Amino acid sequence: MNENKTVVRLENVGLRYGRGHEVLKDINLQLDAGSFQFLTGPSGAGKTSLLRLLFLSLKPTRGLINMFGQDVASIPPAKMPFIRRRIGVVFQDFRLLDHLTTFQNIALPLRVAGQKEKQYRSDVMDLVSWVGLKDHANAYPPVLSGGEKQRAAIARAVITQPDLLLADEPTGNVDPDLALRLLRLFAELNKLGTTVVIATHDTNLIRNSDYNVMELANGELEYGC
Amino acid sequence: MAASKTGTGLLPRSQMPLKTLMIAMTIMCYLASLSIGALVLINQAVDKWSSDIAGEITIQIRQLDGKDIEERVSKAKTLLDQVKGVTKVEVLDKTAGAKLLEPWLGKSNIISELPIPRLLAVTINRASPPDFGLLEKQLQQAVKGASLDTHRRWQAELTRMGTSLKWLGYSVLMLIVLSAIALVIYASRSALEANRHTVEVLHFVGATDPYIARQVQWQFLLAGLKSGIAGMAMGVLTFLILGLSTATAASSGFVEASYSLLLGAPEVNYISYMLFFLIPLVATLICLIAARLAIMRILQNAI
Numbered sequence: 001m002n003e004n005k006t007v008v009r010l011e012n013v014g015l016r017y018g019r020g021h022e023v024l025k026d027i028n029l030q031l032d033a034g035s036f037q038f039l040t041g042p043s044g045a046g047k048t049s050l051l052r053l054l055f056l057s058l059k060p061t062r063g064l065i066n067m068f069g070q071d072v073a074s075i076p077p078a079k080m081p082f083i084r085r086r087i088g089v090v091f092q093d094f095r096l097l098d099h100l101t102t103f104q105n106i107a108l109p110l111r112v113a114g115q116k117e118k119q120y121r122s123d124v125m126d127l128v129s130w131v132g133l134k135d136h137a138n139a140y141p142p143v144l145s146g147g148e149k150q151r152a153a154i155a156r157a158v159i160t161q162p163d164l165l166l167a168d169e170p171t172g173n174v175d176p177d178l179a180l181r182l183l184r185l186f187a188e189l190n191k192l193g194t195t196v197v198i199a200t201h202d203t204n205l206i207r208n209s210d211y212n213v214m215e216l217a218n219g220e221l222e223y224g225c
Numbered sequence: 226m227a228a229s230k231t232g233t234g235l236l237p238r239s240q241m242p243l244k245t246l247m248i249a250m251t252i253m254c255y256l257a258s259l260s261i262g263a264l265v266l267i268n269q270a271v272d273k274w275s276s277d278i279a280g281e282i283t284i285q286i287r288q289l290d291g292k293d294i295e296e297r298v299s300k301a302k303t304l305l306d307q308v309k310g311v312t313k314v315e316v317l318d319k320t321a322g323a324k325l326l327e328p329w330l331g332k333s334n335i336i337s338e339l340p341i342p343r344l345l346a347v348t349i350n351r352a353s354p355p356d357f358g359l360l361e362k363q364l365q366q367a368v369k370g371a372s373l374d375t376h377r378r379w380q381a382e383l384t385r386m387g388t389s390l391k392w393l394g395y396s397v398l399m400l401i402v403l404s405a406i407a408l409v410i411y412a413s414r415s416a417l418e419a420n421r422h423t424v425e426v427l428h429f430v431g432a433t434d435p436y437i438a439r440q441v442q443w444q445f446l447l448a449g450l451k452s453g454i455a456g457m458a459m460g461v462l463t464f465l466i467l468g469l470s471t472a473t474a475a476s477s478g479f480v481e482a483s484y485s486l487l488l489g490a491p492e493v494n495y496i497s498y499m500l501f502f503l504i505p506l507v508a509t510l511i512c513l514i515a516a517r518l519a520i521m522r523i524l525q526n527a528i
Contacts (some may be wrong), residue, residue: 078434083430095426108430112430113431
């Protein structure tokens, strides 16, 4: 296996919350650079838990997670943010900051990476326009609709052109046309080299594309479709 | 045009427990300024009392049967006038000794009938005082019934009392500092708890712990500085009001001391003002350092 081309590798990963039953069992997964995967499965199957493992918000109960060629367990905490900067995440509940404008929310990853506004302003504005939020650039999240929040969250996740993009139900709050448009955005990013994992229930979205599908059922991962 | 308010704090100020922290820190700084003022006053008073006592000794000549006391007093004065290091000898008249006993015996004729000793107040040169042991020996040989009191016992007791009060003051200051640190740590925890959602998002977009800590610590630094200035101002004002208020018989000593603390001798004022100005500085440092350490510790324990 060529480590340089493998973005994520999970070996026999198990996860349980507290003393409960294992929500993820013996997950073996390899995501190569530039791949595009759908992650699907019924509610409660563990899709969000698997994504949380992938964006380093949880530690596995057992098994090994290797990200960008490094064993996650051996990465010092101080280095973790630099790994996270290579990962873009779209949360199911958007996780926008209500006290920042749409523009500021989208620019957040660049800002925490130390860039100045004059460096990123035009890139951010281009993306704001692309996701159809130009008129809402100064608006605060509480006044945005669910779909607008979704687009802002997606824009924030892709603004840095991450090596790995993880999206949890990214089209759950948008109409089918916009869903396809957002899928095109993910596809464009994928063409630029970003590895994409989209967790979704949206069978139409899966059907309209020919990307790989991983299915989680009862905490176990199956490859198919 | 799009928003450009990147100067907006990433952790909203409205969700920080800064008001409560500032009120509590202002009270702490006020108490600290009172303690510092009290310490300066105690030091000043002990120095003054000690130097007054050290500059004077008392010769006591007891009544003896068949001996003329006036003659012995005069002999003692003559001897003392010749001693090197003695600058002034004052013979206190008979009534001076009687007056000292009035608080116990009242103004009665009994006093005049008692064999009250005669007193000589001797002012000495502090820079080159006489040899007290030799002086006492010479006096006892030359004048029967004479004894010398250097007030050293009083001086030692005064010094001991002053030292105890000073340590009490330092202990109070230390307790104030420890309480302030505990307060800032608690407030830092509350600040992070109130902003848990924001901190999580900042983590996910790749913010480092020091970056997140900086978002909080500068707000705490400002809170510390403002509280320190407010507490110090209140303390200075308290001493000014006390110093400028009309003295009553009971409070005159403290009022005088308060006056001298801020408006008296320049050398005392410089030290007093410098110590007072340290309060905002220390409050700011406590807020900055305690908040930073507490936040970093909490963030490091988070995933």
